[in-house]
Amino acid sequence: xxxxxxxxxxxxxxxxxxxxxxxxxxxxxxxxxxxxxxxxxxxxxxxxxxxxxxxxxxxxxxxxxxx
Numbered sequence: 001x002x003x004x005x006x007x008x009x010x011x012x013x014x015x016x017x018x019x020x021x022x023x024x025x026x027x028x029x030x031x032x033x034x035x036x037x038x039x040x041x042x043x044x045x046x047x048x049x050x051x052x053x054x055x056x057x058x059x060x061x062x063x064x065x066x067x
Contacts, residue, residue, distance in 0.1 A: 001040045002063040003048050005033045009059035019054055020047035033059070 012031035052060040
C-alpha cells in the first residue's frame with residue numbers, strides 16, 4: 001500500500017498525525033501534513049486507512065496496488 005497527502009487539499013487539521021504518527025508528519029513551515037514514507041509497512045496500514053477516512057479534507061490518497 002502507498003500513501004501521499006494532496007498538499008492542495010490539506011488544511012493542517014492534524015488528525016492524520018494523531019491517528020498515525022509514524023506515517024505522517026506536519027511541516028514546521030506551513031503546518032501541513034506529508035507522508036513520512038510513500039510505502040506503508042503492513043503493520044501501519046490500518047492506522048493509515050483510519051487517518052485517511054478521518055481526514056475532513058480528503059487529502060490523504062491511498063493506493064492499494066503495490067505494483
